[in-house]
Amino acid sequence: MNHKIEHWMKELTLEEKASLCAGLNMWMTKGIDRLNIPAIHMYDGTNGIRKTSSDEEMGITSENIPATCYPTGSAIGSSWNIELLHEIGVALGIEGKEMGVELLLGPGINMKRTPLGGRNFEYYSEDPCLSGELGAAFVNGLQSQGVGASVKHFACNNQEYEKMVTSSEVDERTLREIYLSAFERIVKKANPWTMMCSYNLLNGSYASENEHLLDDILRKEWGYEGVVLSDWTAVNDRIRGLKAGLDLEMPGPAHYNAAAIVEEVQKGTLSEEQLDKSVRRILTLVEQVTDHEVESPETALDYHELARRAAAESIVLLKNDNGILPLDPAKVKSVAVIGTFAKKPRIQGAGSAEVTPTSVDIPWEEMQKIAGEAVQFHYAEGCPKDDRIDDTMIEESAALAAKSELAILFVGQPEYAESEMHDLNGIDLPEHQVKLIEAVAAVQPKCIVVTSSGTALAMRPWIQHVPAVLHAWLTGQGSGRAVAEILFGLTNPSGKLSETFPVKLSDNPSHMRIRGENGKLYYREGLFVGYRYYDRKELAPQFPFGHGLSYTSFAYSDMRVTQHDHSVTVSLQVENTGAIAGKEVVQLYVQDEECKWTRPEKELKAFIKIELEPHEKKEVVFELEERDFAYYNTKYNRWIAETGYFKLVAGSSSRDIRLTERVFCDFGKEEASFHKFSLLNDWVEDPTAKSVLEKCLHEMNEHVTDKVHLNEEFIGFWGDFPTIKVLQMFGQNWLIHRTPDQVIDELIAEVERVRQAAAGTNTAAAQSQE
Known part of the structure; x- marks a missing residue:
């Protein structure tokens, strides 16, 4: 028992308790001065701290207090590096303390149902295992420094289109296996101090007042005891929400809802015990962030260097025909650099996650620093700032490329395309960029394309005409240096796609139901999201989930499986068979051969990123639990692992499978329950x-x-x-x-x-x- 909290609870009046259940203003909780209950400060923070100049303003369209801008969720998700996410979490905790931040609104955990999601750049992956492991590492790192996390958006916030009035209609099994699984993993591995509900309805009930979501699953089943807070203005029926377990309404002060809470308690339609549960959780959060003693680091952290390193780990080399990369400055005399993003890089998406960076590395400048004076760089803007097709600019760019030894094009989704509050219209590059690439590639066979976007890109037909593609995502303020180091071989690329890149948008399983109609969005593709769909459909994507090339090569061998009473150990050897050091992401998938219910062909259940020197070999060991073999059985409303044969599949991507072992797992016989119409x-x-x-x-x-x-x-x-x-x-x-x-x-x-x-x-x- 926390005696301070219990003292506060005894002394608080009913009106004060009600007032604590909403914020003081845009970014603060309410304090009670007479009882020395402090207010706490919270700010947006999926890829950096977005602290506004005033706690009374939203600050979406204005410059905010500068802070380190790390790679966005879609980018850092492609690092597949758990240790890196923990390190970034620690750094954000330390920087947050320096800036007076006590609660950071992140990470973003929603699954990428469609590549058109306007906030996809904030989210890690299409896979709940990858998202959950990375999210747990981030939360543990952040909270180790006494700064709370707010895992969001709970749940099924997969579109921006009419999201505040649209119900995500999701069957229970799909909900559990795909859309809640990452949240569950984070709750159980990291115990985030807060969770943020989403705007949308879920199966007809707003997430902010959804009893099944907030009480049955989050509280009772998962045992979560932290604060559930609303997304900004996501509250609709405050009393119903409070009963379901929504503790804190943001922003505040929401006097009208405080008055409603008092009235309902006085009428007896809301028990004061229910109100006390929320107030006690809010006071516990106040204690966590104000009484958390953390030792200061012995040396000051270099935040910008960490942002550079994070960017380098996240960038994905998609294509590298004939080993055109890395470039050797000693063998290249002239380079045509084409595209606005070379001098004005896109480093993040827009909306509530947009950070005012402390500084920004410029690819144009960083390439020249690395290559030195021996290499002559020539620049062409390539395309106008709007979407007009300017044939003169394209011709000038092609002419510059033709007289250079090679060309590097910087292209990507425009600034306006990826932002909170609206979804993308497509995943192709703008037409003027496609024409630019094709024109340059026609006259310069050594054409390297650097793409920037926060979501998957379709690359046909132009990708057939270029030998190399480097996907830079939106990798924060250090991306310029990271791109330059990869292009010139100072850094070996090690990013792997955290989402599938389809050949075309219509290949995506949600294509026929991308947006809701008449207030409902049906998730009729069910379990088959991302690579699960492409595997089942036997459809080749442009680049599969988990794909990413390296300047070295890796060999897998000696896969062994050891069974225990309640777990399975999988070990294998990985060797760097190339000439330079590199990092490999080893991915372990599980396939159920005999399940009576429909299941995906295989599902990611474990992964690790390892670094190997040339010809170095390391053993990789994974521990799988019974849950890793289970599916959610709606007949019994629980997770069930059926006795039978499973394949354990290790690969460098979901389509680059290196080793497979078949194993019989005895999970015991599930006793069926019978009813009138049992078959x-x-x-x-x-x-x-x-x-x-x-x-x-x-x-x-x-x-x-x-x-x-x-x-x-x-x-x-x-x-x-x-x-x-x-x-x-x-x-x-x-x-x-x-x-x-x-x-x-x-x-x-x-x-x-x-x-x-x-x-x-x-x-x-x-x-x-x-």
Whole structure:
């Protein structure tokens, strides 16, 4: 028991308790001066701290206090580096303390259902395992410094279009396996001090007042005890939200809702005990961020250097025909650099995540610093700032490329395309950029394209005409230096795509249902999001999930699988077979061969990023738990791992599979539960139930002409019928004094009696052995 919090609870008036359940202003919680309860400061922070000049202003369209701008979520997700995410979390915690920040609104964990999502640049991945592991590392790092995290947006915020009035309609299994799994992993591995609800409705109920989401799942099932706060203005029915577990309304002061809370308590329609739960959680948060003692680092952190390193780990080399990269300054005399982003790089998306950087590395400048005076760089803007096609600019760029030894084009999604509050219209480059690439590639075969975007890009047809593509994402203030170092070989690229790049937008599984209609958005692709869809459809993407090239090569060998009572250990050897040091991301996928329910072909369950010197070999070890083999069974409303054969698949990407082992896992027999319309197949697959049913049928056969025997032929025809229908079909002359419903109820009761008797016998036997 925290005596300070309990003292506060006793002294607070009802009106003060209600007032604590909303912010003081745009960025602060409310304090109570007479009780020395302090207010705390919170600011946006998915890829850096967006602290406004005043706590009364939103600060979306104005310059804010400068802070380190790290790679956006989609970029840092492609680092696949858990240690790096922890390090960035620590750095943001330290920088946050220096700036007076006590709660940082991040990380963004939502899955990338469609590449058109306006906030995709804030989110890590299309895969919950990758997002969950990276998010947990970030939260643990941040909170180790006494700055709270706010994991968002809970849940199913996958579009910006009419998001405040649209219901994400998601079946329970898809919800659990795809859209909640990363949040669950973070709650259990990192215990974030706050969670932020999303704007949208989920299956007809606003996330801010969704009892199933906030209470049944988050609180009761996952055991979460932290603060749930609203996204800004996401509150609709404050009383319903409070009952569901929404503690803190932002922004404040929301006097009208405080008055409503007081009134409902006084009327008895809202219990003060329910209000106290939220107030106690808010006071616990205040204690966590104000009484958390952290030792200052011995040496000052170089935030900009960390931003550079993070960018370098996130950038993905997509294509490198004939090893055109890295460039050797000793062998190149003239380079044409084309495109506005070479001098004015895109480093982040727009909206509430936009950081005012402390400084920005410029690719044009950094390349010249690295190459030195021996290399002559020539620049052409390539395209106008708007979307006009300027043939003169394109011709000038092509002419410059033709007289140079090679050309580097900097292209990407324009600034306006990727922002909170609207979705993208497409994932192709603007037409004038496509024409520019094709014109330059036609006259200069040594054409390297550097792309910038916060989401997947479609690259046909131009990618067929260029030998190298480097995807720079939106990699923060250090991206200019990172790009230059990769181009000239000072850094070996090690990023891997955290989302699938389709050949064209219509290949995406959500394409037919990208936006909601009449207030509802149906997730009818179900489990098949990202690589899960492309695997099942046997459809080749432009670049698969997990793809990323290196300037060296890696060999996988000696995969071993060891089974334990409740876990499986997988080990393998990875060797750097090239001439330079490099980092490899080893990805472990699990495939269920025998599940009765539909499952993806394979699913990512573990990964690690390792660094190897030339010809160095390291052992990689993964520990898989029963949950890693399970699916969410809506028949029993729980996670179930079925006994049977599984394939454990290790690869360098979801499509670059290096090693596979087949293993039989015995998770025990799941005892089925029966009801009135349970199928005959369900009864015969359970040994106890089958035995009980056979006794019943034996009795029935004595009174009927058309007898029933549970042989292969009978089950093959009638197996998908509810057992009660079999009784109705063949037992009419037997069912004189009992109804089919009564017989089924008796059978279900008998199955339960036999099971309990068997359980008692087993328990007695075990005790006698002890």
